[in-house]
Amino acid sequence: MVGYGFMGKAHSNAYLKVNRFFPELARRPVLKCLCARNADKARAFADVWGYESVETDWRRLVERRDIDVVDIGSPNDTHRDIAVAAAASGKWVLCEKPLARDVAEAEEMVAAVERAGVPNMVWYNYRRVPAISLARQLVNEGRIGRPFHYRATYLQDWTISADVPQGGATLWRLDVDVAGSGVTGDLLAHSIDTAMWLNGPIVRVVADAETFVKERVHQETGKPRPVGIDDACAFLARFANGSMGTFESTRYARGRKNYNTFELNGADGSLHFDLEDPQYLDFFEYRRPDGGKVEDHLTGWRRVHVTNFEHPYMDRWWVPGCTIGYEHTFVNALADFLAGAESGSAAQPDFRCALQTQKVCDAVLQSARAGAWVDAPTVIGVE
Numbered sequence: 001m002v003g004y005g006f007m008g009k010a011h012s013n014a015y016l017k018v019n020r021f022f023p024e025l026a027r028r029p030v031l032k033c034l035c036a037r038n039a040d041k042a043r044a045f046a047d048v049w050g051y052e053s054v055e056t057d058w059r060r061l062v063e064r065r066d067i068d069v070v071d072i073g074s075p076n077d078t079h080r081d082i083a084v085a086a087a088a089s090g091k092w093v094l095c096e097k098p099l100a101r102d103v104a105e106a107e108e109m110v111a112a113v114e115r116a117g118v119p120n121m122v123w124y125n126y127r128r129v130p131a132i133s134l135a136r137q138l139v140n141e142g143r144i145g146r147p148f149h150y151r152a153t154y155l156q157d158w159t160i161s162a163d164v165p166q167g168g169a170t171l172w173r174l175d176v177d178v179a180g181s182g183v184t185g186d187l188l189a190h191s192i193d194t195a196m197w198l199n200g201p202i203v204r205v206v207a208d209a210e211t212f213v214k215e216r217v218h219q220e221t222g223k224p225r226p227v228g229i230d231d232a233c234a235f236l237a238r239f240a241n242g243s244m245g246t247f248e249s250t251r252y253a254r255g256r257k258n259y260n261t262f263e264l265n266g267a268d269g270s271l272h273f274d275l276e277d278p279q280y281l282d283f284f285e286y287r288r289p290d291g292g293k294v295e296d297h298l299t300g301w302r303r304v305h306v307t308n309f310e311h312p313y314m315d316r317w318w319v320p321g322c323t324i325g326y327e328h329t330f331v332n333a334l335a336d337f338l339a340g341a342e343s344g345s346a347a348q349p350d351f352r353c354a355l356q357t358q359k360v361c362d363a364v365l366q367s368a369r370a371g372a373w374v375d376a377p378t379v380i381g382v383e
């Protein structure tokens, strides 16, 4: 495991839980080594989570013969080099989102894992929220019909103060050299991954972005430095299926903490989801799969509490009515990854699939700079 921050914790928890809740898996993760530059912090984290050893240089980690899987939970500027080296030494590779800082890096990573033929996955964990998986099931069952609109928002509020610095171990997301972009790679990437999973490829975009605070002190130097990330970004999209999309993301929506929502409107029904109320999926049914219209004095939105055994993943957890939370999405994702590696049918999103999201992110940023529509070329081999 590379990195001991927020994602180091979320992923480590998944490794510890996965075999308990998915006991049929043949592979049993062993926490061999925690890798991070700060030896004291790495050791402290390793002790809490039960890692057997510590390395401070990822190059040592990828060389070790006793390690089969490398999980990259460190900042975005480290993803490419670690993934390429890990794949070259035959390790399975998992990587935190976004896959890379840009398409060029992501393409190198896809080439490396495919050349090595190693299982790989990117942690777009929200696909494994049961309500979002159920949304995908309803789309595949044909309950939405011809899609017209996809509407996504991803809002937070933690960077409004100009006193928040940039850079360093805690605020690298605000340093463009490390992160690659702001809300586009950090938040919209989640929205785009979910959107394309539910509604197919995005083929072109037109975007507008803004950096509200132009200069922040850098934690490493203590000196002010221009801010290079997008603080807010909104874009219009066209999907390959002809439907229209709107996407909005910001870290300046006072009161919004992790407000990740989507709505899909089709001829036969609509779906709505809000991550701040994650156990619910809202469904409006206009036409049943048997063709019958649902139009009477009880027509209305249905609020499905996605906690029954027949809902995605929920037979693994508690009894109906008992909810699961954020951390379980990582356990569910890891279970799918291990099952996919065991069956030979790769769990998604793999690196190639995440490259498609990266292409849309790059197109969004390019469009915001140019003020014009930009095509997002589809990646061959992604369904």
Ligand code: SOE
Pocket (backbone or CB within 6 Å): 006, 156, 186, 187, 258
């Ligand atoms: C940013 O605040 C962040 O931590 C993202 O980096 C995560 O991917 C998202 O799931 C929660 O918000």
